[in-house]
Ligand SMILES: *[C@@H]1O[C@H](CO)[C@@H](O)[C@H](O)[C@H]1NC(C)=O
Ligand SMILES: *[C@@H]1O[C@H](CO)[C@@H](O)[C@H](O)[C@H]1NC(C)=O
């Protein structure tokens with residue numbers, strides 16, 4: 520996955536609290552997906568078809584569950600029904616989620632807003648948080664006939680695993696789920712390759728490659744938290760930020776949907792617009808100006824009190840063993856120390872020492888409670904430098920400068936960073952460890968945060984743009 524690849528595939532849109540520019544998005548996605556499928560369709564139907572088929576439209580729905588069942592694109596809005604549901608706070612990226620805790624309680628998108636998935640590819644994604652993994656728990660459904668083969672779509676938890684069914688034409692996932700943890704789940708049907716694929720937290724969990732009969736539903740409502748096939752069952756837990764599209768997303772897109780936290784290109788005219796999947800636009804900016812960037816435009820921190828804040832970075836646990844990556848281009852105008860990545864819970868992770876040496880540091884919790892620091896090369900005034908750090912329990916904590924590793928600390932089983940939804944700050948910090956509180960002076964560009972440890976080659980790709 521190269522940085523260039525990220526740019527081509529990432530839909531430039533938002534999620535959480537805002538309406539979407541639907542035409543713009545639809546256009547982008549159509550361009551991205553139509554070309555390849557058509558080629559495949561032609562090769563599949565090796566008959567006498569010589570006419571050009573018109574490109575089929577890609578339909579999209581996005582439900583952010585901000586106190587309602589509305590589709591942000593406007594075509595597939597649902598309404599709540601029953602007595603055992605509510606909207607709760609906070610979702611994985613803030614806001615509210617849809618909470619179901621009893622039978623016959625759901626959000627229903629009426630059959631009059633029929634989303635046609637018949638004989639075509641689709642991708643359904645959502646964030647889920649379970650209170651039980653015991654029963655058949657319907658996350659999402661659309662059903663024409665409960666007794667017919669392939670006419671009832673149900674995406675559920677069965678035997679504590681994700682399960683995707685067209686009815687008698689199904690796929691069970693492999694990983695056993697736990698209660699009380701957020702998961703990103705994705706269910707893909709690829710009509711061209713005849714595959715059902717289930718992803719858990721951005722990673723393929725199960726695949727079935729002989730789905731000779733596609734989903735054949737022709738009508739019916741869509742439901743969250745309920746399925747007509749399992750009408751006495753209910754989903755006991757939370758659902759947030761669900762989306763459905765009539766195309767098969769690639770594994771790279773699903774990985775980003777699940778594990779890319781934010782990405783700022785800092786390009787005009789919206790330098791503080793998060794171009795990642797979660798719409799985490801910068802919430803506070805102080806003494807920042809536009810500047811020329813390493814790629815396109817950047818922002819410049821003009822005083823020692825300059826900073827940018829992003830809310831909300833999801834809690835990694837307290838202490839945490841979760842993987843992460845931060846990466847940024849920096850262009851110092853003077854050497855002054857400074858923070859490239861600071862959790863306002865009190866943990867500067869990436870920055871410069873007083874003398875301008877790059878540093879990645881982590882407050883280890885286990886095996887011993889101690890600050891650990893990796894020092895890299897010195898930055899040079901008016902020169903772009905790429906700085907990144909990654910953490911995973913298997914590969915340790917690594918500082919990269921210009922795509923080259925400057926050391927890895929292994930043996931860290933847990934660390935402290937943030938324990939709940941938290942603000943991330945660029946610029947100033949609190950001075951813990953070797954990264955002083957002083958504000959960084961200069962420009963920053965191409966800031967990425969991931970909930971996974973990027974590989975050395977992926978970091979090199981980000982440092983090679
Ligand atoms: C292409 O489609 C047009 C209109 O549907 C039809 O008149 C024509 O015969 C078709 N050509 C071929 C080669 O199938
Ligand atoms: C909404 O429905 C209209 C009419 O069918 C369609 O043209 C448009 O592409 C749909 N929008 C999305 C985002 O699916």
Ligand SMILES: *[C@@H]1O[C@H](CO)[C@@H](O)[C@H](O)[C@H]1NC(C)=O
Pocket residue numbers: 726727728729
């Ligand atoms: C389809 O594949 C699954 C495993 O992916 C296998 O269990 C099943 O027997 C296969 N069915 C046919 C008809 O080949």
Ligand SMILES: *[C@@H]1O[C@H](CO)[C@@H](O)[C@H](O)[C@H]1NC(C)=O
Pocket residue numbers: 630662663664737738739740
């Ligand atoms: C779908 O249409 C068929 C035929 O009109 C009808 O029998 C069936 O009840 C419909 N199903 C739903 C879920 O509306």
Ligand SMILES: *[C@@H]1O[C@H](CO)[C@@H](O)[C@H](O)[C@H]1NC(C)=O
Pocket residue numbers: 533534535536537538789791792793798799800
């Ligand atoms: C983020 O900023 C862009 C550009 O100003 C705006 O269009 C979009 O609605 C914002 N998104 C959120 C989630 O605030």
